[in-house]
Amino acid sequence: MKKLLISAFMLALASLPQLSFAWGADGHQTVGAIAESLLTGTKAGAQVRALLGENTLEKVAVWGDCVKGIAPDKDFAYTSAGRYPECASFETAAGIAAMSDYVKRNDSNCNPAIGEENCHKQYHYADVSLQHDHYKTGYVGTSDHDVVNAIRAAVLVLQGKPQPKPFNFKDKQEALILLTHYVGDLHQPLHVGSVFLNADGKIINPDEGQYDHNSNTVGGNALQCPCGNLHSLWDDLPVQFKRGRMNDGLAKRAKTIAPTGGAIEDLPALWADDAIRDARILFAGTQFSKSTPNQKGNNWSIALPLEYEKTMLNMKEDALARAGAHLAQLLKAVWPE
Ligand SMILES: [Zn+2]
DSSP, X not given: OHHHHHHHXXXXXXXXXXXXXXXXXXXXXXXXXXHXXXXXXXXXXXXXXXXXXXXXXXXXXXXXXXXXXXXXXXXXXXXXXXXXXXXXXXOSHHHHHHHHHHXXXXXXXXXXXXXXXXXXXXXXXXXXXXXXXXXXXXXXXXXXXXXXXXXXXXXHHHTTOOOOTTOOOOSHHXXXXXXXXXXXXXXXXXXXXXXEEOTTSOEEOTTSSSOOGGGBOGGGTTEEETTEEHHHHHHXXXXXXXXXXXXXXXXXXXXXXXXXXXXXXGHHHHHHHHHHHHHHHHXXXXXXXXXXXXXXXXXXXXXXXXXXXXXXXXXHHHHHHHHHHHHHHHHHHHXXX
């Protein structure tokens, strides 16, 4: 069985694009660039420029990931200097001090349980089980500091309102920078939808009965293929997206996306619903092996269905255009004409 799974997977993998950068760089920058182009000539665009000064949404879109280089166990020093080109402009003395200060404020403020990530790292995702049609804070994999609530909090700061606990965003500038990043994350299906598996590789619903931590595939991070893990495969963008090559086309497409109806505070959960739907589509036809335990929890090998690459590519393009449009919609709602 295992052999069969692997050979089927190799077939699918042979045609996959070369992996290199993550959604963390090109994808996030693309989302920032799309929103920027949609905000040209608007009041929101002027407010963004006033808050960012020399910077652009495209450039600051990755800051939320760059701050992960701050190590709380090394006295909040920056440990990834020179490692990520997209973070280079934040690696000045003042820039590093700002990153360190942010992480200090958002490291343990959510009281992470043993084995949980630092709080600011948890702001980037939710792991909602695919049986649910709708996101709801309270489901397994959600929290008051998941990506949906992080977007709500950043919007509140931009509106000049008090932010909910546990978030500690310093000011409007910091909130805008993080909002740009989180809206990108919210549209990556594996940042919101997750599959939960038992030891036999059967899909289960963690919100029914007693929740077993070992069933969590951690947004695809515990699903292994020869390429690494499924989450990284999804974070990555194919070469035609690199360095802004697709921005014009995607911005045109984003312009045609109608604004989502609803109150501003309800929008992040509605977009999370779309991400859960996308995750369900992308898991259809995926085969899971029995689990292999390792020190971090369980791991499963997976075999992806044929045509997976095409499904994934179309979904990524669509998700990036929507993310840019939705970021612009939020900012226009914060600063209406
Ligand atoms: Zn992120």
